[in-house]
Amino acid sequence: MMNRNGNAYTLIYALVLAAFVAGVLAWVSTSLAPRRKANEEAAKIAFIRAAAAMPEATVDSLESAGLRVFRAMTEEDTIFVLPCSGSGLWGPIWGYIAIEPDTCLVRGAAFDHKSETPGLGSRITEKAFGSLFGGRPFDGTLYSVKADAISGATETSRGVEEMVLECVEKYAPCFDSTGHFILKEEGNEL
Amino acid sequence: MNFKETIRKSVLGSNPVTVLVLGICSALAVTVHMKEALIMGLAVTLVSALSNLVISLMRKTIPSRIRIIVELLVISFFVILADQLLKAYAYPESKTLSVYVGLIITNCIIMGRLESCALSHKPAEALADGFLNGIGYALVLIVVAFFREFFGCGTLFGVQIIPQGWYFANGGFYENNGLFILPPMALILIGCIVWLQRTFDKDLQE
Numbered sequence: 001m002m003n004r005n006g007n008a009y010t011l012i013y014a015l016v017l018a019a020f021v022a023g024v025l026a027w028v029s030t031s032l033a034p035r036r037k038a039n040e041e042a043a044k045i046a047f048i049r050a051a052a053a054m055p056e057a058t059v060d061s062l063e064s065a066g067l068r069v070f071r072a073m074t075e076e077d078t079i080f081v082l083p084c085s086g087s088g089l090w091g092p093i094w095g096y097i098a099i100e101p102d103t104c105l106v107r108g109a110a111f112d113h114k115s116e117t118p119g120l121g122s123r124i125t126e127k128a129f130g131s132l133f134g135g136r137p138f139d140g141t142l143y144s145v146k147a148d149a150i151s152g153a154t155e156t157s158r159g160v161e162e163m164v165l166e167c168v169e170k171y172a173p174c175f176d177s178t179g180h181f182i183l184k185e186e187g188n189e190l
Numbered sequence: 191m192n193f194k195e196t197i198r199k200s201v202l203g204s205n206p207v208t209v210l211v212l213g214i215c216s217a218l219a220v221t222v223h224m225k226e227a228l229i230m231g232l233a234v235t236l237v238s239a240l241s242n243l244v245i246s247l248m249r250k251t252i253p254s255r256i257r258i259i260v261e262l263l264v265i266s267f268f269v270i271l272a273d274q275l276l277k278a279y280a281y282p283e284s285k286t287l288s289v290y291v292g293l294i295i296t297n298c299i300i301m302g303r304l305e306s307c308a309l310s311h312k313p314a315e316a317l318a319d320g321f322l323n324g325i326g327y328a329l330v331l332i333v334v335a336f337f338r339e340f341f342g343c344g345t346l347f348g349v350q351i352i353p354q355g356w357y358f359a360n361g362g363f364y365e366n367n368g369l370f371i372l373p374p375m376a377l378i379l380i381g382c383i384v385w386l387q388r389t390f391d392k393d394l395q396e
Contacts, residue, residue, distance in 0.1 A: 017260060120372075
């Protein structure tokens, strides 16, 4: 048996253990990847449906004026959902804003995040938070909360504000002079 | 040491959270809702039990100079495994727990048990020790989460307990206490648990 405190033993021990652990974890990660991806995709569609308040809608993805737009459809209703992304306190945040085609008002919004603080910033995912945006015009006044939208989560609230206003600016080309959302060019089905 | 004594000691007498005051960070963060507290408690219990077992099995081969690194490697292995499994099979919960699953790696309870038990005990004893300390941690989390979710959200495990009609918004007299949602309340609750425990357990009084 080699000397347990010798350099060679220590080095080989560390290398073999690290390689073994890395190998097993890489294998687990690869074999669970399809499941993880499916979960993420399902979560995305659920968020789009939540923003549009249409739990049964089929969702597809289009392009308008070179920008990504989602369309949620049921037999009697079609609504466009605009994606947005920004940064919170700890990492990226993103959301979906649903626009009423007739009234040009926001129907609702749903937000998600990568790693905001549980119980504080992470509450942007709650339905009550997204519904704050319902019935508001899709312009510079969309985010008009004076104090922090979520107390205790100042940075995340600011991140949402910045993200939402950026989204309004970015998607301006998709609206005509009367403020109605128009699809500039049909894209491919997702 | 007999088994009953071990249980009494790790779950109560030397409870990692209330007596040794370890693992406080996550205890403040993931105790807003009972469901997350339960999942977090289970994850820590599993990681603690399994890494205690593995380190105990390896204890005679570990070079003493890189002891801590080897321990960290084993802990990280189980934590990343738990994180991957949560992401694949309990996606919504893994989202709410977010960074705190990864942070189990730095949870002092697990490191502490490896250093003080696994390195010097046989696998079966180490496994029991790791498991029971995890349970001790999970118990505190669940008790704290019970009060926080009940008074802060009016729900338990997401099920509405306080009748909707009681709320101001519906013409009632009741309002959820927002303070319970915030981390300081978790600290106050843990403080109350420590106080109660020391009142009844004479051994802990200084």
